[in-house]
Amino acid sequence: MTVAENLNLGKKEGYQVKLPNFEGPLDLLLYLIKKEEIDIYDIPIAIITRQYLEYIELMRELDLEVAGEFILMAATLIRIKVKMLLPGNTEEEEIEEDPRAELVRQILEYKRFKEVAESLTDRETEQRRLFPRSYFEWEKKYEKKEVVLKDATMFDLLTAFKYALDHIPKTTVHKIGPTGPTIENQIQFLLKLLEKKDHICFRELISELKERITIVVTFVAILELIRTHRILVQQVSIFGEIWISRKAA
């Protein structure tokens, strides 16, 4: 039986697209093994490889994006098949490991967690029927934010940074005194600001800073805070305002 038949994909009467949704190559292999009642200790690698490739072909025909992982597994299967065809060096290495062993171990390890995932699904379903008390006012505000904000990328940040640098007032300030701010100082400055406000607008923040060096150091401080997961940087729309907020520990 071919995979297509297995999946009830009668090509002639048009596509009745009902592909089981596989979470990955291991999931697909597990499915094939079960479907074909294959003995997991002795996987007929030729059959399973053929079926596996047929399935991938099917995904292509259905214009589904075949993830790289599926292709990688196809290559692994073919490699195992080749290894098994080659005569082993029986004289020297008698206890050579079965080329399939690693794959079997991988499939079983995956199966363990797939089972746990299934039991979690049951719990999720059960738990979703119980409603705890909650503060709705707070949730409403939170929901609105969640819809409009998208994560800003490093490039958005850099664009905003360049914009800020290009728009520093041209007045030259001569100042003699202690050296400018340090990154550590600016980190403290930002954290303190965030204690007072939930959000800081990146553009406003930068526009309040007078010197180029302060802007640069503040920018580095922001990067440092992102790296150490202390702040969150979000953007409402592409090229829109970038908002900085405190990240819950």
Add this chain to the structure above:
Amino acid sequence: MEKTNFEFLKQIVEALIFASDVPLSAEQIKRYIGEITVSEVKKAVETLNIEYSQTNRAFHIIRVAGGFQMVTRETYAQWIKKLFQKRIKSKLSPAALETLSVIAFKQPVPKSTIEAVRGVNCDGVVRTLLERKLITISGRSKGPGRALLYRTTKEFLRYFGINDIFDLPKPREIEELLKDEKNLPKDAVE
């Protein structure tokens, strides 16, 4: 302790659990009330639950994420669902559940381990789980690359109605999985 006194403490416990939007642990309740022991808190909750069921209340107190939380009974889910239509978050995808399973039992764990078990890239799903606060970054591995390590959160316990992470059903051992394959002699393992 006198009966009347306990009666009042029980009501304070009830008030605290009622007002809270997160599970409250017995220790927390003890801290808020002061003159009560942890076992008295537990006794109070027990008594409250008995009262709720005797008077057919639509809610009761459950143990979840190491604390107590007041929830409506399952019977009323169909109506409350309508009330909360827009607020209810979507169910987790199978990919998210698989990823959570791996994290739950191997935590703290780098993404590479999750990907090795699942055999697929997990960037997107890890991000989703972080956004939903079901997992969190717990640090960095000491190995090369100092990969981020992930662990499950209290919200994870709450979401699945688990009181303690150890209450989760453990993944079966590989030997056990192999026993499923009936038609084979056991000595064929490995």
